[in-house]
Amino acid sequence: MPAFRTALQLMAFSVPAFATLWSYEGSKSQIPMYSEISTKIYDGALWRFETENQDVFQWTLRVAQDYSLDVWRASGDYVDVYTAGDSVIPKALLSVPHTISNLSTTVRTPSRNSYTNAIDRWNLTSLENTTYHAAYHPSWEIDEFMHTLAELYPDEVTVLRLGHTAMGREIYGLQISGDTKASKAKPGFLITGAQHAREWVAISTALYLSHALVSNSSESQSMRGLLDDFDFYVVPSPNPDGYDHTWETDRFWYKNRQVVDPVSPCVGIDTNRNWGYKWKPHSALGNLGKKKKKPVPDDPCSTWYPGHRAFEAPEVNNLANFVSTLNGAGGPHAKIKAFVDLRSYGQMLSTPYSFSCKRMPKDAEDQLEAALGSVQALKVKHGTIFKTGNLCSTLYRAPGNIVDWMYARAGIKYSYAAFLRDTGTYGFSLPAEWIRPVGEETGKMIEYLAKFIAKRQK
Template sequence: MSLRFLNIILFLVVIDSIYSVDQDYLNKYKHHTVYQVFTETDKDVEFLSVIEKKIGTNFDYWNEANNMNKWTHLMLKSEFKTLFEDIMKSLNLNFSVLIENVGNLIENQLILNSKTNMVSNDFDYGKYHTLDEISKWMNDTQAAYPKFVSVFNVSRSYEGRTINVLKISVPSSSKKPAIWFDGGIHAREWISPATVIYMAHMFLSNYSIDPDVTKILDSFDLYVLPVFNPDGYEYTWNKDRLWRKTRSKTKIPGCYGADPNRNWDAHFCEKGASRDPCSDTFCGMSPFSEIEIKGVADFILKNNDSIVSYLNFHSYSQLWMTPWGYTTNKPKDFEIQVNRFLTLKEKKVIRLHHQDNGSAAAVNALIKLYGTRYQHGNIASTIYVASGSSVDWTYDTAKILYSYAVELRDQGQYGFMLPPDQIIPSGLETFEAMKALSFYILKQLK
């Protein structure tokens, strides 16, 4: 078979795969625009809040201004663009278009994803995968590493899907501490499951080859949950690429799901969460009303004597954050972990007020491969106030000291539609961060 003929076949496969997708799915965000607004003062933020109330649920925050980054990213439907821009100009607010056409970006991501590794039947780590493909990968990984890997069901979703965890446990004569990391709690953040999967692959494939990996797996068990919110994730592949929440029914017809990272029993539904079922930050009817969250929380609490670190991966913004989300106050452990272990050279890489040791170790490792710069600090000060989050609950209730929320690539150029060619770089740099964090924790446990 000639190379030209093969390329024609591959091109036809790509075209067929794109046009087999529901056209409503592709057209939903045609002509939606993402703006960045410079919100330097509290008054600027207040102006945006007033505009949001006028426009309603058609005003979708992608990223909010904070102490470190004064740019707010928000998406609007095409019919509100003129109104929004006129208001911005009348208020003399600094704004610009970040993404002109969200629908085109979604379609381009799907096209690029369809082009990757179409010839091989092997799992392609440089590609975004469906829920079924991820489930198959978990089972195949267990079969490939029967002495190290087990897969177990930790919970079920509202629509009845199993929520499976992959456990990596090198045989040991004694019980080991464990590190938990998960992705996909917010459905549209596709890079988080992809990165979590790639890190698990790197740990397994480098055991007995890389001395650092070998030391880590000889010292820790790893719990890996690639897709925390399977109903929402499945929905992003078939119905709405930018769906964020679970898919449970609410008291308002047509409004589905709760924000699974506002549903934990940690200052439930206070600041940064909504009681409106139609809101993307709807906290749910009660703490742990979402079955997905309840099952995982029960498992973590039951095993909190061994789980020493919890990491909840999101996108986007490039942030490595510690508790708390519900208040800008910092827990006592944040102050305890300030800047003690960094070398002088590392201190020159990143200078931030109140450097947390674990976060700083991770962030300094992240920058080394591709120069990707992350900021770090506590959630409420670094990104925004958010109550009812997993990290606050694992720290406050499960007493897991090294609890982190991580926002992966990028800083807004692609947002939630990060191209697949960035999956492996994201996975590699985050893997380096995980190794650095693991060694830091190991040092503290001795």
């Protein structure tokens, strides 16, 4: 593996002092070439239960949870459930109108046993001609992509080390800037990839956007012009432990891989329910339809387990620390002015709040105006239609959400969750040939949002 050195002088790059910057020494871009590939095939079915009203929705979801079914998505008027292996749908649910899509997902994991030049193999010098965005990639290829991008564009790209995961892996991010001398005065734009491990296209899209931000302005999908107005911070894989698990063991794993109980056979925290704004020891979903005065804390085996306390997950705590060093408690001097959390699936651009359907942000009008323009810009590229609205109304009530914390605690006025393609045909198994189209249309959304905010600040 290449040798690295740590650059200790950080102030010139306008990044927090705890973050570490990487640069290459010696032989560069030597990354594994994979001649051996392990293949796993996941055969299953995606069931969509159409729920005509909230009573049916809550009942359907409660039954699915009581039978420990794998709920992929619950969105008010439908509940998506994935079955594989010995999983069966209880007879009670079959009375709800439903459709079934058969899914066969193949995961081909490359083995690291020889080396080749990353630039030559993927042609990262060109966004249009690269082969990198034609496939999903395991963690080591994601890390090498980020370091190679920093090598190719040393004046624009800096690799950040944000801290370690529950299993000790490093969490990497990118700072992408234009004129570094002017960076301190520029607002920041933060983009995060999949907090939930199985949402692969969110990670791939974060990588595509990073590439587009540094690509030559002559290329048709280049976003380099945005660097005139913003410094971008991109964290493609904020849950690398969980993401690795989806490659190695369970393609549809959801949480991180943290040990949370000395006796429970289950591990993992839902990192998107572990943020410190309106955190609760139970998920709203876990108590749907239960007539009890006091909500019951979630079991560690629950898909939506929020942890024993807020910020218990180191992945969440590290990202919050990073944002806090840039924004403090918010206010006019906060660096980051825009935040987009990339997710899948559902084709929505959602605003705060997630913890309540009754509370509205004081900036709701501006947030929605920017969102409506952004989804229209996205639609122009490939015709993809996105919905807009606050998180609670477009999904369900969920405390401890990252978007709520970024808005209410970090003071990022324009905070959004972007649920990428599709609407349920493939769900989390979106084919790799869709990576580039999703990246292109998401780029148009980010571009509109950045220009909207820049114009408002002038």
